Amino acid sequence: MTKKILVVNTGGTIAMSVDDTEGVKPLDDQAVNKILPFLERYADVTMKNVLNLPSPHMTPKIMNDLRLQIEEAFRQEQYDGVVITHGTDTLEETAYFLDLTLSVDVPIVVTGAMRSSNELGADGPVNLISSVRTAADPGSLNKGVLVVFNDEIHAACHVTKTHTSNVATFQSPQYGPIGTIAKKSVQYHHAPLAREHYTISHADGNVPLIKAVAGMDPSWLQFLLDQPIDGLVIEAFGLGNLPPAIIPTLQQLLDRGIPIVLVSRCYNGQVQDVYDYEGGGRKLKEMGIIFSNGLNGQKARIKLIVTLQKTRDFQELQKLFDQ
Numbered sequence: 001m002t003k004k005i006l007v008v009n010t011g012g013t014i015a016m017s018v019d020d021t022e023g024v025k026p027l028d029d030q031a032v033n034k035i036l037p038f039l040e041r042y043a044d045v046t047m048k049n050v051l052n053l054p055s056p057h058m059t060p061k062i063m064n065d066l067r068l069q070i071e072e073a074f075r076q077e078q079y080d081g082v083v084i085t086h087g088t089d090t091l092e093e094t095a096y097f098l099d100l101t102l103s104v105d106v107p108i109v110v111t112g113a114m115r116s117s118n119e120l121g122a123d124g125p126v127n128l129i130s131s132v133r134t135a136a137d138p139g140s141l142n143k144g145v146l147v148v149f150n151d152e153i154h155a156a157c158h159v160t161k162t163h164t165s166n167v168a169t170f171q172s173p174q175y176g177p178i179g180t181i182a183k184k185s186v187q188y189h190h191a192p193l194a195r196e197h198y199t200i201s202h203a204d205g206n207v208p209l210i211k212a213v214a215g216m217d218p219s220w221l222q223f224l225l226d227q228p229i230d231g232l233v234i235e236a237f238g239l240g241n242l243p244p245a246i247i248p249t250l251q252q253l254l255d256r257g258i259p260i261v262l263v264s265r266c267y268n269g270q271v272q273d274v275y276d277y278e279g280g281g282r283k284l285k286e287m288g289i290i291f292s293n294g295l296n297g298q299k300a301r302i303k304l305i306v307t308l309q310k311t312r313d314f315q316e317l318q319k320l321f322d323q
């Protein structure tokens with residue numbers, strides 16, 4: 001039976017065109033709509049243009065509005081799957097946000113393009129076709145939000161943008177893709193073991209992300225003491241270690257009840273409380289810093305914005321970040 005797929009367009013390079021000066025800009029009408037006739041071979045597609053944003057303009061609040069719009073569309077009509085087109089720069093953040101919060105029980109696929117719509121070899125149309133095929137495939141059920149790009153299927157919780165321009169930019173460094181788009185079929189190799197879902201009402205927490213570097217000056221963090229922040233994510237060195245110079249400021253933030261989540265600036269592995277020197281992971285854990293579970297910095301920030309609506313208790317948050 002023909003599957004009913006909702007395609008929700010939000011903008012990005014897939015909806016942009018390149019001009020004579022090689023500048024790339026959003027189009028007035030969404031370029032994605034021109035791909036619609038090619039999708040009808042694979043599914044009964046309804047297309048909604050909800051935004052036309054370059055994805056650096058995306059915010060958690062807009063991600064949450066997008067979630068609400070999709071849930072509302074399902075109150076009006078039932079679909080067998082959803083595809084969201086999105087700019088690639090922050091695609092992983094929106095995909096992961098939806099993975100954690102969207103209450104719709106059908107395959108959800110996020111895709112986009114690295115080449116604009118009028119470029120030779122534009123990848124938008126094929127990515128969109130692959131995404132509609134994936135959303136319509138029964139094998140895509142119960143695998144969380146998926147990112148389909150360059151004939152590969154990735155789990156939203158693991159995927160990240162790894163290249164500035166290559167069409168194979170989306171990779172899952174720790175685990176690889178979970179499936180492949182073959183010429184005639186969608187094939188899965190494995191799936192994420194754990195799924196998380198949070199019921200939230202808004203997504204406007206103020207959570208900065210700071211990266212640790214050698215010789216970090218404490219003043220780079222001290223200004224946060226005067227900001228109304230709800231939480232902080234730090235990309236630490238290696239296994240989860242920080243320069244000793246910033247520890248007193250972190251202690252002050254913790255004393256004020258600001259949860260601090262630690263991730264690694266390595267893109268493989270996870271932070272652990274092993275090193276017992278000043279600034280080492282073991283000391284950070286003793287201070288009450290929350291250790292993340294292999295998420296990258298931008299995704300840990302999304303998870304903290306979401307989970308802060310459930311609790312501000314450091315130990316409860318640690319349990320959620322252990323999942």
Ligand SMILES: NC(=O)C[C@H](N)C(=O)O
Pocket residue numbers: 011012013014053054055056086087088089090112113114115
């Ligand atoms: N390839 C892209 O979509 C990049 C673009 N700057 C965006 O994220 O909107």
